[in-house]
Amino acid sequence: MSIDLRNAVAVVTGAGSGIGRAAAHAFARRGARVVVTDLVDERAQTVADEVGERAVPAACDVTSLDDLEAVRKLALDRFGRIDLVMNNVGILAVGPVEDIPLEAWQRVVDVNLLGVVRSNLVFLPHLLEQGSGHIVNTASTAGLLPYGFDRLPYTATKHAVVGLSEALALYLRPRGIGVSCLCPAGVATNIVEQIAFYGKPAPPRGPNFPVMDADSVGELVAEGVTHDHFLILTAPEAAEELREHGADVDAYLSRLTKDAP
Numbered sequence: 001m002s003i004d005l006r007n008a009v010a011v012v013t014g015a016g017s018g019i020g021r022a023a024a025h026a027f028a029r030r031g032a033r034v035v036v037t038d039l040v041d042e043r044a045q046t047v048a049d050e051v052g053e054r055a056v057p058a059a060c061d062v063t064s065l066d067d068l069e070a071v072r073k074l075a076l077d078r079f080g081r082i083d084l085v086m087n088n089v090g091i092l093a094v095g096p097v098e099d100i101p102l103e104a105w106q107r108v109v110d111v112n113l114l115g116v117v118r119s120n121l122v123f124l125p126h127l128l129e130q131g132s133g134h135i136v137n138t139a140s141t142a143g144l145l146p147y148g149f150d151r152l153p154y155t156a157t158k159h160a161v162v163g164l165s166e167a168l169a170l171y172l173r174p175r176g177i178g179v180s181c182l183c184p185a186g187v188a189t190n191i192v193e194q195i196a197f198y199g200k201p202a203p204p205r206g207p208n209f210p211v212m213d214a215d216s217v218g219e220l221v222a223e224g225v226t227h228d229h230f231l232i233l234t235a236p237e238a239a240e241e242l243r244e245h246g247a248d249v250d251a252y253l254s255r256l257t258k259d260a261p
């Protein structure tokens with residue numbers, strides 16, 4: 001079920017910066033043709049120019065079904081097929097939970113969770129008809145562990161993306177389609193631009209995983225897709241933390257809250 005990136009056509013959302021940009025480059029280095037999409041037109045254009053003739057840019061807001069449908073049309077018109085869809089966009093609302101307004105929750109859910117849902121509605125019928133392909137959803141270690149209480153809409157939606165991805169893997173594997181879930185720890189990107197701040201900052205409590213450079217994450221994604229790995233972590237320390245969490249959630253939460261003021 002693993003796909004051969006040498007002949008693949010990939011669509012990447014939020015590919016104008018950071019992890020999406022790095023993944024677009026890593027896919028193209030292996031021979032894939034890439035539709036580089038981003039909310040910001042110029043960013044998509046810049047990254048497509050960097051990648052070269054294997055890439056085509058497209059402005060695409062993942063909160064718009066029309067934009068995603070236009071990307072599907074562009075990919076099929078230009079390259080004739082779609083094999084890999086990377087749903088990579090994520091935004092944050094940060095602050096004490098009591099200070100984060102409902103509108104901020106709605107915005108984060110609309111982008112982080114419903115962005116993936118819209119993409120599935122648009123691209124999955126094509127992959128199912130083809131009987132092959134791969135989906136990568138970018139979640140976060142904050143979608144596996146509870147430490148991100150200072151950014152609860154992010155934590156909740158990234159947990160939702162992990163759950164959605166696991167269930168989707170069960171549904172799609174028998175149909176010849178692979179699913180990966182990228183759960184990065186810290187990555188050096190422009191993610192701070194995607195943050196809306198509310199109230200007085202409350203420092204998060206919990207693991208402080210090492211920060212990785214975006215290009216290395218792009219390589220991990222390309223290798224993960226090639227070898228059909230479901231869970232792609234950027235910090236081995238996260239796997240250790242997950243084992244502790246899974247073994248005894250009560251003990252884990254107690255450890256994280258024990259020194260709380």
Ligand SMILES: NC(=O)c1ccc[n+]([C@@H]2O[C@H](COP(=O)([O-])OP(=O)(O)OC[C@H]3O[C@@H](n4cnc5c(N)ncnc54)[C@H](O)[C@@H]3O)[C@@H](O)[C@H]2O)c1
Binds near residue numbers: 060138185187
């Ligand atoms: N950087 C980290 O430390 C880190 C850690 C864990 C998970 N992640 C996840 O990785 C993903 C990529 O983040 P990044 O760190 O590369 O950030 P980034 O800010 O460098 O890149 C995100 C890109 O998404 C685009 N974007 C924003 N809203 C959009 C929308 N509605 N539609 C389409 N594009 C939109 C931005 O213009 C930007 O180019 C996100 O889902 C993020 O939650 C990042």
